[in-house]
Amino acid sequence: MTQAVQSVSSEVTGDLYAEVRTFYARQMRRVDALDIEGFADTFTEDGVVVHANGARAEGRAEMVAGMYANKPRYRDIAVRHWFDHLLIEPVVGGEEGELRVSYYSLVSLADREGRLTFEPTFTVEDVLVRRGGRLLTRERVIHRDLPVEF
Amino acid sequence: MTQAVQSVSSEVTGDLYAEVRTFYARQMRRVDALDIEGFADTFTEDGVVVHANGARAEGRAEMVAGMYANKPRYRDIAVRHWFDHLLIEPVVGGEEGELRVSYYSLVSLADREGRLTFEPTFTVEDVLVRRGGRLLTRERVIHRDLPVEF
Amino acid sequence: MTQAVQSVSSEVTGDLYAEVRTFYARQMRRVDALDIEGFADTFTEDGVVVHANGARAEGRAEMVAGMYANKPRYRDIAVRHWFDHLLIEPVVGGEEGELRVSYYSLVSLADREGRLTFEPTFTVEDVLVRRGGRLLTRERVIHRDLPVEF
Numbered sequence: 001m002t003q004a005v006q007s008v009s010s011e012v013t014g015d016l017y018a019e020v021r022t023f024y025a026r027q028m029r030r031v032d033a034l035d036i037e038g039f040a041d042t043f044t045e046d047g048v049v050v051h052a053n054g055a056r057a058e059g060r061a062e063m064v065a066g067m068y069a070n071k072p073r074y075r076d077i078a079v080r081h082w083f084d085h086l087l088i089e090p091v092v093g094g095e096e097g098e099l100r101v102s103y104y105s106l107v108s109l110a111d112r113e114g115r116l117t118f119e120p121t122f123t124v125e126d127v128l129v130r131r132g133g134r135l136l137t138r139e140r141v142i143h144r145d146l147p148v149e150f
Numbered sequence: 151m152t153q154a155v156q157s158v159s160s161e162v163t164g165d166l167y168a169e170v171r172t173f174y175a176r177q178m179r180r181v182d183a184l185d186i187e188g189f190a191d192t193f194t195e196d197g198v199v200v201h202a203n204g205a206r207a208e209g210r211a212e213m214v215a216g217m218y219a220n221k222p223r224y225r226d227i228a229v230r231h232w233f234d235h236l237l238i239e240p241v242v243g244g245e246e247g248e249l250r251v252s253y254y255s256l257v258s259l260a261d262r263e264g265r266l267t268f269e270p271t272f273t274v275e276d277v278l279v280r281r282g283g284r285l286l287t288r289e290r291v292i293h294r295d296l297p298v299e300f
Numbered sequence: 301m302t303q304a305v306q307s308v309s310s311e312v313t314g315d316l317y318a319e320v321r322t323f324y325a326r327q328m329r330r331v332d333a334l335d336i337e338g339f340a341d342t343f344t345e346d347g348v349v350v351h352a353n354g355a356r357a358e359g360r361a362e363m364v365a366g367m368y369a370n371k372p373r374y375r376d377i378a379v380r381h382w383f384d385h386l387l388i389e390p391v392v393g394g395e396e397g398e399l400r401v402s403y404y405s406l407v408s409l410a411d412r413e414g415r416l417t418f419e420p421t422f423t424v425e426d427v428l429v430r431r432g433g434r435l436l437t438r439e440r441v442i443h444r445d446l447p448v449e450f
Binding site for chain 1 (some may be wrong): 256
């Protein structure tokens with residue numbers, strides 16, 4: 001929370017911003033369609049997801065198994081993930097093209113009648129890498145937003 | 151839901167991304183201000199809107215008539231349309247500059263005391279074209295987000 | 301609400317769009333972390349905020365004092381500000397690089413159990429300027445979204 005608010009025009013070009021947003025637009029369509037394998041394919045083979053409750057899925061196979069186990073929760077529910085306030089930063093000393101991306105996430109749940117409820121809000125920290133020119137998520141750490149202690 | 155997650159840097163430039171988002175920023179200000187004629191002017195003269203219930207408005211005149219019929223619904227209500235996860239794709243074989251754009255849409259309704267409720271969520275598919283350099287919507291198909299069947 | 305929907309590709313480049321969004325991504329992380337001094341540092345020294353209720357804070361010192369006075373309201377609450385539909389326009393006759401930016405704002409409040417409520421929606425009008433290359437907010441006017449009278 002202490003990062004400098006400085007000009008980032010040399011760091012995040014418009015093209016990169018559009019590419020990253022498009023990557024997530026596709027990734028979220030897959031997760032929200034419960035396209036589990038398609039979603040896992042947007043991660044590297046050894047991709048890691050650390051959920052807000054601390055549960056950890058390592059690699060696509062574990063990710064897919066966990067999502068199938070969780071799938072019944074979405075029976076009769078249309079889930080949608082909404083993102084905002086992306087911070088896109090090249091990883092110094094990472095692979096060529098490696099990016100650290102953090103963003104706010106809001107999750108809506110619509111029942112069959114269209115009544116909307118929301119999950120808690122989350123802040124997500126991703127590491128994105130390029131494989132054969134396309135972006136993939138290599139790591140995702142999901143934090144539930146908690147009250148600031150004071 | 152089966153579109154490839156690939157690099158889109160050559161497809162969607164930052165400039166185009168910013169232009170499309172700005173187009174919708176203006177279009178949504180008009181619809182949310184209940185500026186019916188102003189909103190219709192962001193469509194081509196023969197623009198078509200297919201609503202989530204299947205109702206179809208063909209051309210600006212029908213669109214305007216439908217919106218006036220629906221206007222009483224917004225008495226004492228401040229409506230706001232929120233977009234996310236835009237996918238912007240040039241239409242192969244379309245007119246010069248023709249774009250297919252899809253996006254998530256969340257609709258908030260605030261009453262006079264500021265209490266907020268939400269409509270169901272929607273996914274919208276637009277076709278945008280250029281007329282005299284400016285973007286206009288030629289077609290809009292609105293889908294209510296429904297639970298995935300499984 | 302009567303602004304022309306015209307091509308803005310020459311007005312808002314992708315790079316500027318990404319820079320402005322990144323500026324807000326950082327500014328909102330600070331306000332949502334209740335990092336009051338850090339938030340104030342994203343304004344010019346003489347920055348002004350006009351709240352929706354008409355209250356006015358002039359300069360960083362007044363802004364900081366007002367936020368400390370308001371801080372107890374966020375005990376046990378995780379607040380998040382969500383933005384959409386940014387309109388970014390260079391200010392004709394302003395300083396070099398001065399921008400007028402308006403946007404929709406949705407404010408979520410999560411309690412310790414993760415139950416989400418929302419404030420009314422707002423539309424915000426900012427003036428951004430550059431100091432030493434970085435963007436800062438010089439003026440912010442916050443409007444609560446009210447029903448259209450008809």
